[in-house]
Amino acid sequence: xxxxxxxxxxxxxxxxxxxxxxxxxxxxxxxxxxxxxxxxxxxxxxxxxxxxxxxxxxxxxxxxxxxxxxxxxxxxxxxxxxxxxxxxxxxxxxxxxxxxxxxxxxxxxxxxxxxxxxxxxxxxxxxxxxxxxxxxxxxxxxxxxxxxxxxxxxxxxxxxxxxxxxxxxxxxxxxxxxxxx
Amino acid sequence: xxxxxxxxxxxxxxxxxxxxxxxxxxxxxxxxxxxxxxxxxxxxxxxxxxxxxxxxxxxxxxxxxxxxxxxxxxxxxxxxxxxxxxxxxxxxxxxxxxxxxxxxxxxxxxxxxxxxxxxxxxxxxxxxxxxxxxxxxxxxxxxxxxxxxxxxxxxxxxxxxxxxxxxxxxxxxxxxxxxxxxxxxxxxxxxxxxxxxxxxxxxxxxxxxxxxxxxxxxxxxxxxxxxxxxxxxxxxxxxxxxxxxxxxxxxxxxxxxxxxxxxxxxxxxxxxxxxxxxxxxxxxxxxxxxxxxxxxxxxxxxxxxxxxxxxxxxxxxxxxxxxxxxxxxxxxxxxxxxxxxxxxxxxxxxxxxxxxxxxxxxxxxxxxxxxxxxxxxxxxxxxxxxxxxxxxxxxxxxxxxxxxxxxxxxxxxxxxxxxxxxxxxxxxxxxxxxxxxxxxxxxxxxxxxxxxxxxxxxxxxxxxxxxxxxxxxxxxxxxxxxxxxxxxxxxxxxxxxxxxxxxxxxxxxxxxxxxxxxxxxxxxxxxxxxxxxxxxxxxxxxxxxxxxxxxxxxxxxxxxxxxxxxxxxxxxxxxxxxxxxxxxxxxxxxxxxxxxxxxxxxxxxxxxxx
Numbered sequence: 001x002x003x004x005x006x007x008x009x010x011x012x013x014x015x016x017x018x019x020x021x022x023x024x025x026x027x028x029x030x031x032x033x034x035x036x037x038x039x040x041x042x043x044x045x046x047x048x049x050x051x052x053x054x055x056x057x058x059x060x061x062x063x064x065x066x067x068x069x070x071x072x073x074x075x076x077x078x079x080x081x082x083x084x085x086x087x088x089x090x091x092x093x094x095x096x097x098x099x100x101x102x103x104x105x106x107x108x109x110x111x112x113x114x115x116x117x118x119x120x121x122x123x124x125x126x127x128x129x130x131x132x133x134x135x136x137x138x139x140x141x142x143x144x145x146x147x148x149x150x151x152x153x154x155x156x157x158x159x160x161x162x163x164x165x166x167x168x169x170x171x172x173x174x175x176x177x178x179x180x181x
Numbered sequence: 182x183x184x185x186x187x188x189x190x191x192x193x194x195x196x197x198x199x200x201x202x203x204x205x206x207x208x209x210x211x212x213x214x215x216x217x218x219x220x221x222x223x224x225x226x227x228x229x230x231x232x233x234x235x236x237x238x239x240x241x242x243x244x245x246x247x248x249x250x251x252x253x254x255x256x257x258x259x260x261x262x263x264x265x266x267x268x269x270x271x272x273x274x275x276x277x278x279x280x281x282x283x284x285x286x287x288x289x290x291x292x293x294x295x296x297x298x299x300x301x302x303x304x305x306x307x308x309x310x311x312x313x314x315x316x317x318x319x320x321x322x323x324x325x326x327x328x329x330x331x332x333x334x335x336x337x338x339x340x341x342x343x344x345x346x347x348x349x350x351x352x353x354x355x356x357x358x359x360x361x362x363x364x365x366x367x368x369x370x371x372x373x374x375x376x377x378x379x380x381x382x383x384x385x386x387x388x389x390x391x392x393x394x395x396x397x398x399x400x401x402x403x404x405x406x407x408x409x410x411x412x413x414x415x416x417x418x419x420x421x422x423x424x425x426x427x428x429x430x431x432x433x434x435x436x437x438x439x440x441x442x443x444x445x446x447x448x449x450x451x452x453x454x455x456x457x458x459x460x461x462x463x464x465x466x467x468x469x470x471x472x473x474x475x476x477x478x479x480x481x482x483x484x485x486x487x488x489x490x491x492x493x494x495x496x497x498x499x500x501x502x503x504x505x506x507x508x509x510x511x512x513x514x515x516x517x518x519x520x521x522x523x524x525x526x527x528x529x530x531x532x533x534x535x536x537x538x539x540x541x542x543x544x545x546x547x548x549x550x551x552x553x554x555x556x557x558x559x560x561x562x563x564x565x566x567x568x569x570x571x572x573x574x575x576x577x578x579x580x581x582x583x584x585x586x587x588x589x590x591x592x593x594x595x596x597x598x599x600x601x602x603x604x605x606x607x608x609x610x611x612x613x614x615x616x617x618x619x620x621x622x623x624x625x626x627x628x629x630x631x632x633x634x635x636x637x638x639x640x641x642x643x644x645x646x647x648x649x650x651x652x653x654x655x656x657x658x659x660x661x662x663x664x665x666x667x668x669x670x671x672x673x674x675x676x677x678x679x680x681x682x683x684x685x686x687x688x689x690x691x692x693x694x695x696x697x698x699x700x701x702x703x704x705x706x707x708x709x710x711x712x713x714x715x716x717x718x719x720x721x722x723x724x725x726x727x728x729x730x731x732x733x734x735x736x737x738x739x740x741x742x743x744x745x746x747x748x749x750x751x752x753x754x755x756x757x758x759x760x761x762x763x764x765x766x767x768x769x770x771x772x773x774x775x776x777x778x779x780x781x782x783x784x785x786x787x788x789x790x791x
Contacts, residue, residue: 047557064771064782064784066766067765067767067770067786068784071759071761074760074761075759075760080760090245095767101773101774101777105777123777124395124778126783127783129784130771130774130775130778130782131771131774132770132771132773132774133769133770133772133773133774134770136765136770137608138763140762140764140765141761141762141765142760142761142762143711143757143760143761143762
């Protein structure tokens, strides 16, 4: 039997959750014995060519491309996991939800104290994905099966959850792994 | 600081001995004189009372009748509950808005009139209604709304809007209100004719312990809704350590759809004050406070006059009825538009001059209540029952109703029925019989006990009975006919709880907003079956983790209808294709960005059709 496939992506995230995944250190050898990485920045595979058992999604949805990627993941993965606080709750990017979109763009490209933009252009190429009115956590866009909170979730948390999932056992995260103070 | 403001604050504070425990009254006084309690006023109040600035500010901000921004000389508060909404609230609101040239929440440029809304003002049997300053106006129509505005513009005096007075004591010069009592069925307990002094005389013939035993024998339970045995409460307070003990009458009738206390206070105030006096004798209290909801301020002068007459008659004050050493007096504390103050520990906080936030229990109020003193808090109707029990004996009271629920119950009936109003019925009466009495021809659902109660379904539940063991209620009965969308009702109730949460417990403050959001998704037809589970789980969590009754009851509109009317939810949800959320609409989400960019998305097509 071939190994179950795992896909990952980072939407409106900082790749910190992916770094945390790599933090499992030498256990990554054990992991690749258990699974095969499919579409993920780690393999640089761009398109789904096979069904995946697990999809790990970092980051929430800030633009239409994020939505497209997330929906593609939903279609091709049996189990979808929101990895980290941005995917689960919107996180830092969602702070812009309290500010109108026009003001966000003005601050970012024209009025911000560190902006150098003598042309006064706001990026507006037709190919650029458009921003959503609000940054959304993943479960507001597609059905999400599991949530791993944390900023980022620790390597041990990710490892424990993946291992349990792949061995068909219930996910039991000890208190130490999901406390944050 | 402006001189007038300084003087106003000094006068108001001085009249109340600069006492910080009277903060609610002080802030009210300043609000009335100045039309707002601004930063300067807050500083001045803090100065005179010796309170911290933040303590004053928290009172100003907590109560909806107070504001930091200048309000009009006349404030119109439209009653916005589900009964009013079903009786034409929207049309009346539009009439006010167009006649005034402002929208809800604004003040006319000349500073004369502010238009606002408020949750239930206790006039559901004569909806749509509004409060104009302290004056209730009822049976509003679009014509009446326009006429009211025109009149106010000429004389600016809400009291002059009362052309025809209501029945009974509503015509009393000290009340002079258009409110109607609508008493449809007078029972043997609350509406017995006056027998002045008899109950107190009989109480004084017994020892306090015997009075408590009589109340226990009557099996009287609290009428506010929770149904705690009254005799037991008094006994705890009597046994509690402390020189200073107090009796509170909870007249903060805020549960939407409830208006029975208004009628008791209008017609049988003496029976309530007699009940407080008897409680004082039994418990050993010398002070009483009636907490009257701000919406009923129009009754204040009348009630004060009743108290004054009772003092003259020797029924209050020193050596009551000639009994040496039995001193007891009552003051009336006015609320200021906060529902949660009907919860007994919040009520005590409010009387202490603080925001009406619930206290942690234990200790219970009977042990440590108002300012740490043992305090008995009883409902208006409960205290009226006490008087009857002393007059006629515990056995005759207990003969009404059932074993576990003795006596009668006042019901405030409103909604889709021929005869809305007040009904005094024996405890244990079948709902079907109640509906027949009020002329509810085609009820499809009945809300028992207001938003925090439960919704029951026709006709399966109509043989259930009104009592503590089955359909327990503080008295609100709202009838909904077949043309009503019950999710409108649920949504209105959730609006209410979101507005009235004091904000102390996060599950209540945030959870109810989340419940309301998800309910809205379902109402728009964009919900999924999993949303129902989400509502149930979140509702259970809010109930389990909120510390006062408001939070513990707030998910009820949703959780009880999910049980009894699940089909109305199920009819509007369906699973999203491919596991995509139906509530997320990409087109809508990028519309703003498209407008800013000046072009349509070139990606959307592939996204939706991939």
